Amino acid sequence: MRRAYPTWFAAGALALYVVFILLPSLFGLGFAFTDWNSYSSEVNWVGLDNFATIFDPNGTYFGAIENTVIFTVATIAIKTVIALGLAVLLTSGVRRFAYLYRALIYLPAVLPMVAVGIVFKSVLNPDTGMLNLALRSAGLGFLAQQWLTDISLALWSVIGVDTWKGVGYIMVILIAGVVAIPRDYYEAASIDGATGWQAFRYITLPLLRPVLAVTTVLNLLYGLRVFDIVYVLTNGGPGYATSTVYTTVFDSFGLGQWGVATALSSVFVVVGLALSFVVVRLMRPSEVD
Amino acid sequence: MLPVRSFRAAITNLLASLAGIIAIAPIYLLFANALKTQSDANSMSPEPPLSLQWSNFATVIDQGNLVIAFLNSALYAFGSTILGVLVAALAAYVLARRRTRWHQILYLSLIMGIALPTNYVTLTKVMQMTGMINTQIGMIVLYAAMQLPFNVFLIYAFIGTVPRELDEAAYLDGASPIRTFRSVILPILTPVLVTCGILNILNVWSDFINPLYFLNNSDNWPMTLSVYNFFSQGTSFSGAGGSNWALVSADVVLSILPVIIIYIIAQRWILSGLGSGAVKG
Numbered sequence: 001m002r003r004a005y006p007t008w009f010a011a012g013a014l015a016l017y018v019v020f021i022l023l024p025s026l027f028g029l030g031f032a033f034t035d036w037n038s039y040s041s042e043v044n045w046v047g048l049d050n051f052a053t054i055f056d057p058n059g060t061y062f063g064a065i066e067n068t069v070i071f072t073v074a075t076i077a078i079k080t081v082i083a084l085g086l087a088v089l090l091t092s093g094v095r096r097f098a099y100l101y102r103a104l105i106y107l108p109a110v111l112p113m114v115a116v117g118i119v120f121k122s123v124l125n126p127d128t129g130m131l132n133l134a135l136r137s138a139g140l141g142f143l144a145q146q147w148l149t150d151i152s153l154a155l156w157s158v159i160g161v162d163t164w165k166g167v168g169y170i171m172v173i174l175i176a177g178v179v180a181i182p183r184d185y186y187e188a189a190s191i192d193g194a195t196g197w198q199a200f201r202y203i204t205l206p207l208l209r210p211v212l213a214v215t216t217v218l219n220l221l222y223g224l225r226v227f228d229i230v231y232v233l234t235n236g237g238p239g240y241a242t243s244t245v246y247t248t249v250f251d252s253f254g255l256g257q258w259g260v261a262t263a264l265s266s267v268f269v270v271v272g273l274a275l276s277f278v279v280v281r282l283m284r285p286s287e288v289d
Numbered sequence: 290m291l292p293v294r295s296f297r298a299a300i301t302n303l304l305a306s307l308a309g310i311i312a313i314a315p316i317y318l319l320f321a322n323a324l325k326t327q328s329d330a331n332s333m334s335p336e337p338p339l340s341l342q343w344s345n346f347a348t349v350i351d352q353g354n355l356v357i358a359f360l361n362s363a364l365y366a367f368g369s370t371i372l373g374v375l376v377a378a379l380a381a382y383v384l385a386r387r388r389t390r391w392h393q394i395l396y397l398s399l400i401m402g403i404a405l406p407t408n409y410v411t412l413t414k415v416m417q418m419t420g421m422i423n424t425q426i427g428m429i430v431l432y433a434a435m436q437l438p439f440n441v442f443l444i445y446a447f448i449g450t451v452p453r454e455l456d457e458a459a460y461l462d463g464a465s466p467i468r469t470f471r472s473v474i475l476p477i478l479t480p481v482l483v484t485c486g487i488l489n490i491l492n493v494w495s496d497f498i499n500p501l502y503f504l505n506n507s508d509n510w511p512m513t514l515s516v517y518n519f520f521s522q523g524t525s526f527s528g529a530g531g532s533n534w535a536l537v538s539a540d541v542v543l544s545i546l547p548v549i550i551i552y553i554i555a556q557r558w559i560l561s562g563l564g565s566g567a568v569k570g
């Protein structure tokens with residue numbers, strides 16, 4: 001029977017995969033230990049020098065790694081909490097228009113990030129932007145901020161915009177998970193006198209664990225790679241306050257510092273792979289059935 | 290009992306509509322300001338336009354080089370999707386049917402690509418070596434490769450639900466493997482291929498980083514890059530506060546209109562496809 005399924009059917013996929021995905025990653029692991037740059041055609045082995053540069057706690061590279069970690073952890077937490085709330089709301093609370101709300105809240109997820117960045121450039125403008133105008137007209141003028149140019153705030157503004165765009169995607173996945181939980185459990189619980197919160201805490205949440213693992217991994221992989229929104233909103237600034245791994249790689253690439261950029265990317269490849277492995281394991285359903 | 294329930298219902302409906310409004314408010318801003326005069330659109334205010342400036346669209350199509358950009362985006366999105374989904378379906382089919390250790394390893398290595406961050410520095414080198422950099426065919430092939438791991442993952446899971454007897458019967462009746470795949474398997478795979486296709490098209494249409502690295506000739510730019518270029522030039526050339534938000538909005542609206550239309554047409558596929566993929570996986 002095996003002749004019905006010739007392995008060469010997979011040849012096209014494997015060729016594309018090897019050339020454009022595997023090869024660059026493997027190359028990267030090698031070039032990470034060199035002084036590869038745009039100024040000389042010579043490539044010399046420099047051992048761990050690039051990694052020393054990257055992990056210098058006072059350097060710009062390390063700052064970018066820190067920002068990326070903050071961005072990733074914050075967006076995972078915020079998106080998951082809001083999306084979970086909305087998923088419960090739209091599956092049990094709201095009856096009318098539930099599908100419409102779901103479709104509207106997902107809409108930002110299909111928009112190009114560049115378009116989103118441009119709109120929020122205007123919305124977050126300190127003088128004329130809609131956010132500050134709305135705060136002032138609501139008598140909350142003291143909350144109006146220099147959203148994108150305040151060093152301590154800029155990264156959180158980027159996180160906010162990214163949440164606006166990405167929360168619908170996570171919500172849609174969680175809704176599918178909530179809907180898949182058998183209704184009988186909730187009926188039994190309510191007969192036993194469980195409150196809405198108890199039903200959520202002891203039925204919804206544990207049974208949603210595998211789905212939450214999926215959304216966490218998706219958020220994680222996305223968060224580590226964040227680029228577009230930072231590039232358009234702040235381009236890493238003010239200073240290096242919002243620079244991330246991918247924007248830093250882009251800058252170093254532009255400056256011709258290929259060796260360091262490759263080392264940073266390679267750290268990233270290893271971390272990304274290891275983390276998603278760990279998360280999938282951690283959140284695998286264990287005692288709960 | 291009744292007042293409490295209707296109070297709760299009111300609160301939940303209020304929250305849901307609030308979330309809906311927050312989700313579409315910035316999109317509304319774009320559409321409203323795209324139709325205003327330059328001075329009215331200066332602060333991107335939420336007021337509806339006083340008189341509809343349809344000419345804004347004609348202006349940006351002309352100044353922003355949008356016709357070429359639109360055709361490029363469409364070429365990349367559809368070209369890479371057709372190539373990527375077809376190649377992924379072929380691979381997923383044999384890898385799902387042949388359960389040897391080697392085929393498992395091949396499958397797992399392909400799937401690993403979902404988690405593998407791209408090293409753009411070395412990828413640039415590879416694009417140069419293969420002559421793919423700065424070419425339209427290069428973007429199509431690259432996008433097809435980048436979408437591959439996720440496509441294989443979704444299609445492989447779907448093939449697991451298709452009974453083996455179907456293709457075995459066709460093969461025993463004398464159909465060649467290619468014919469079996471084309472006339473028996475492909476039709477059954479239609480739902481998952483459509484889901485993959487829509488997600489691919491949306492992803493490629495929105496992509497920004499790859500053209501930024503690999504296309505320096507503006508004749509090959511997709512919508513995202515040309516819109517960004519139009520926006521950043523507009524703000525830098527006209528000085529403080531002088532950027533023409535009416536034209537920028539019109540430009541952005543034209544770039545998001547295709548994805549919004551695709552979304553409206555295909556929302557059921559997208560909303561259900563996403564969820565089922567993740568919940569089963």
